[in-house]
Amino acid sequence: MNPPSKPERTRLTAEDWEHGALEMIAEEGVGALAIEALARRLNVTKGSFYWHFRNREALLQAALQRWENNDETEVLAKIEPIADPRQRLRAMFDFVARELPSHRIYAALLMALDHPAVQTLMARVSERRMDFLAAAYREAGLDAAQAQHRSRLTYASYVGFMQINMTLGLPRLSHEEFDAYVDHVTETLVP
Amino acid sequence: MNPPSKPERTRLTAEDWEHGALEMIAEEGVGALAIEALARRLNVTKGSFYWHFRNREALLQAALQRWENNDETEVLAKIEPIADPRQRLRAMFDFVARELPSHRIYAALLMALDHPAVQTLMARVSERRMDFLAAAYREAGLDAAQAQHRSRLTYASYVGFMQINMTLGLPRLSHEEFDAYVDHVTETLVP
């Protein structure tokens, strides 16, 4: 939908602002999303922002909604059809290591859970991911209660690993260490 | 003569500001720590803040340092001497369920990892907790590499569980569900 226009065009749509917001979030986190800085980036004055959105919160929500609809469902579409839970768990962890924009946003959102709008979104995302993990564990032979617990543990270990791995100052895993760790997780968690 | 109806004393120390900061963080999160609001709470003007601290960042760091020195080491002192790793893991998870101020701060910090000062602190905290988990797993018979992986997985599941459990909109576990979950985690992770 991007018209082949000059980079310094000054006529924008709400979608342009949302894309810009997601870029800022991916690069510098949710806290760095500022209307004035974003307006500078888009070569307009901050006043024009308010023709498109009621306020900063509305932009954040619209941007997060766009991310959930596009990137997030795209990721799920890739992982969900994997029938074997061992392969599925590995696919989830593998995604963490990749530097795709979608994961940078996911990581940024995990670090900004003190924003109510982020919490609401992440509640949906977490529930969805745990649900299909639980389904996989049932296919793999666990009963309903065990599958529920195991999916919670799996998703928690996934979220927690991202937190640990993305915390500055903590040594990041090498490629070999990461593979060995994922092997260990798979052997420990997958029946 | 003393004016009798003045509500609180108006002579403060740096420590008073740090305690007030930790209260605000526990109640409303790191993002809600504002000098003006805190000054109102302490019945002084915001100008006086700058006699005690260079800026907001310095207050945040001093408050976090105080938390690490007091509450955090206190928690560790309770958990660290538990020899049996099964009991130790359970103790860690049990702490999550309690509503002590220290845990509210720990949870608030987990939700504000986009602040560099918080990241630096949490890197230390994570490393310390993983180190003594790894020691416990070695005592329990795992080799060094396995103990390292297992401690990472254990701490990740602990951090991730807090995240999931504290996300608004997600159904919180009942007391029975929590116990059953901790049983499941213990059986799955502890050799």
Added chain:
DNA sequence: ACCTGAACACCGTTCAAGT
């Protein structure tokens, strides 16, 4: 339909002046 530019409120920060 979208943008500018001036205005205002809020909060972090500075500083001279108070006790």
Added chain:
DNA sequence: ACCTGAACACCGTTCAAGT
């Protein structure tokens, strides 16, 4: 040694006026 009160900068928000 600690605080006040006025000032300024920055950013979110509003709005009348521009194209």
